[in-house]
Amino acid sequence: MADGFVGEDELQEEPEFGEIMEADGSPSGTDSESDLEFSETESEKSESMQDLKWSEGDCIHLESIKDAFDALLGTKKRVDSENPTAVKQDSKNEIGPVYVLPLYALLPAASQLKVFGAVPEGSRLVVVATNVAETSITIPGIRYVVDCGRAKEKVFECSSGITRYEINWISKASASQRAGRAGRTGPGHCYRLYSSAIFNDNFPDFPRPEIYRAPIEGTILLLKSMNIVKVTRFPFISEPAKSDLIEAENCLHALSALDSNTGCLTPLGHAIALYPISPRHSRMLLTAMQIGHHYNVKDNPRLLAYAAATVAALSLDNPFMIDIASEQDQDSKCEGGASQNMHSTGTDVEPVQGKADLEFSGGKVNASLGIKSMTERKELTQAKKTHNQSYRHPLSDALSIVKALRAYELSDDPEELCSNKKMHSRILYEMSKLRKQLIQVYLVYSNEKETSGVSFCQGFTVADVEVAWKKDGVHCDLCIKHETVLRQAICAGWADRIARKVNMIEMAKDSSAGKHKGRPYHICATDEKVYIHPSSSLRKHAPEYVVFNELVRTSRPYMKLLTSIDVNWLVTHASPLCTFSKPLSDPPPWYDSIADDIYCWVSPTFGPHLWQLPLHQCPLKSKKHRVAVFACAFLQGKVLPSMKMLNQYLAADPSTLVVSSGSVQKRVIQLLHALETMSIDSRSKLRSIWEVQTDYLFQEIVAWFQKSYRLHLESIWAVLKQEAQLDGKTLFAKEKRKKRK
Template structure:
């Protein structure tokens, strides 16, 4: 648009604001940030038009935002709301935004849009994509994907290939198979440039994906569903769609989040096929039958609202003054069990009182911090323990996806490097060592590369830490250092995560732990510095289920600290501690 970013056109994301209130007229921002803006401006009065893009993805924040916007528009009928997506079910979205009967009866008291939401179809510039299906279901989608790439390379004209697989393990395996094939210069596959694409890649590897394809080469990008809508790859003419993606499903009973390989929806299938028709007519090779697509594939995926931990969602709605959360106008109703679990967690942390209202000051302070409430409680407790300088560093690391870079084929070297930073207390203290090393290096990208660290993630940690520091000062809370007192540090962590405690099973030779709260069988994740160390008692940041239930970001503790931190949650029982 020919303007400088941050002036007429700007953006706001969590912990970063590139706008000028007196000049900016168009602002790009995440749905989560817009929800947080409602805390200071409940009716979003500074906006006259709000456009929600990629609404078909049905993220937790998007569903919350749509419910809130519907509520706002009843008070501000002049507000224009645009919901856009290439594959959205427009009719159902239009129905959601129509005023309910009880609203119409009270139209004189409360302004209600008198017209139905318009449904517009805007034809974008695109090319025809020829769809190919397999005749019979494939027994192994990974092998089928590799075979399809080789077939395209043999039979089809020039053009890059985009392959959709489920996750890093599948992608690395496919990359290995194709690279082994390309190393034989006598074969036609020697012209293939095979590249992975997933969120944990280093910046250097990401840049290779977006760089122009060298002359005489055909680029093959093997990606997760991040390439469905989040980014555009120039030069893609062929798409190979495995028909699967990896999604997170939260079980509120066990408090375990599982990464599950699931079939995609028709909406996702259309998005994937559309990647092939950006620059010229393309082809999409679907590794499933046409009959399955037409008769069995679900129209839309399961919204995040119905498969996620709702703790952060509940506290945001409470902070916006919405007390009747079950009566909130949801686009898709959340599971009652997940809602009850979220209320239990917030009550146990002292964030909600017995009437399910925000406590003062803790509840309101937690609501001000744009992080998971357990992390926020940890930060506030650290101010009392006198270790807030260290804890905001840990919180910043936990808020980014991963500071480590996965280097294919270099696991031994990676483990050796990680060992240099490892702390006996666990992952949280290890992160402090990494952060200190990064600062001592002068925030060097080369240092990060040598130590298998994601430079962009480390820069983000520094930025987030600075934002948290400013936020605590604004809340009138002092920043103090505990000067390497890791006991105090761990007690502050427990203040936020006491519900996530586990003990090692007696006579366990394979590192089997049981959660204190629900006796779930869990293991320390191999990425943890405590993997195979197996302290008797630990507290974890999150539980993820793949082939086993794994604890991520683990720290060793003394069990007596649990009663000290949460006497309302624990009581002593011989021989172990148990929740009330």
């Protein structure tokens, strides 16, 4: 909410220094009022008069405030009480125009500096400011402060992850700070648009500590890295609620940073704790580089540059200037006019209270503050969409910001670019600095011993990353492989903020689905239905699964900064939130010759709502079952290719090792027992055994051949031991090429 600051040119008389006035112009009550003694009758009379005053409505107060502004603008003329038709010419009303300037955090630096500049001759300075002027700066020449007593705060709910903007009363300490803005360089007044009763009864003494109003998983991660396992017993100065501490630990568990059994950090958790950013952003950066290292993605310096840029983009506010009034108007029509029109500048969504807000003082104040008519606002909205269209990425809002950030850094005149493209230059400037810092931090900590359990991309410098970032100019788009890696990394960082589109059958059952514009989504954390924010580039095609950075509640819950994801990524990057079934018998488990491991198919579900996911392959865990599958694969020639030539001489089908549960055949029992004794379930383990005992398993395997052909095994036994020294890619290179064809 905005407060008004009035310059010294309009000062008519010398009031007391920093005097506080109430809305009716009377001095504000102080603590000394409690020393006055009233009879019970007088007290009751006073209360009844106060109730009567407020029961008549706020019209008197609004009229008095409007009259005050009219007088300030010089438009209100004095009328003679004896002759109402005669208008007196008062020399005091013949004053100059009002010079009105805005002041808020997202305002460009050049516009912010105007409040410190010279005021046009004959004009009176009026600064309409947010609470950024409460303590951060001192504007010279301000004699009057109009304090509304309100502030819009960002409130975060740990239980649901929802962020909403609430307009609440400020604290008494903040009110004192606002009053102190009046008369910093001389005498001044502070006009409070609330009574002393509201001040005493409704205002808290101090603002709530930040730990109550922001996510605390970063704090919990820091405590865990200091080997403080039981964070609920830690003596916080301002202790958070126990439920918030539990939710923070659940968040770290979802990020694979916390072991759910021991409560200690995993190797990945220790790596995440090294970075001076939130755990989500650290997880995203590390995952992107891990994927690049694991799959040998080419041009890793370029991947690191874009990964750091994506982290910076999601760490700060949206740089695009957004006006979603037109979209919200359409929503209001769908809802029967129940919802309010919403207006947003920057990233905040703030309700417009009524027509009076847009037409106050005959539009004269509005012109100074830049408030436009509804038609002009719609035209401005369309212009912003057109200007930003070149940066829109169809699969990720985060990558849209990355494209804008890259254009900002490569531009010869960044300020002009931001002005033409309707972007906040200050936010992009901070993103640029954060991106460079993250690159330096990553390259420093990639050699830390504490991250030994995490794979890092190495072998390049900061200069290499910057060259890759600027390569091919502004119009060069990121390759599809790098985009996929970044989207997977975003999925890993916000694994507990997944949303699934409501299908048509569910929409048909829900009678309220048609009242809202846009396709509703289910989120994994709660049962509430949410919608894609109108500013998102994903709103038109509405992907099946999305991950959102923030959930904001306005007229309805909106997801912001969305990224489309593949549902198969959830079992890889959000495995702590997945529940897996027992290994399926159909299709049966199998041995992978290239990976030298045994896999099976499972049926996974995701989240507390048990969303059904596609079948997923994972390593088989049962030791007994692994040995049986390996034995079958060995006899079929899938472990060592030379065995495949002898399949025609086998006395029994190798599949009986897997199918025949509890078989009494001697050859089956002997082979499985020999493998289980030495825990042989892979080519690498077999190689280790043969290096010590060269003839191990010979008798057990010979028993599977027909008696007249057992000499064939003896002739190739030395070849089998040689093949065991090679890896799967070398042994089965021909088969791999055939599969590709």
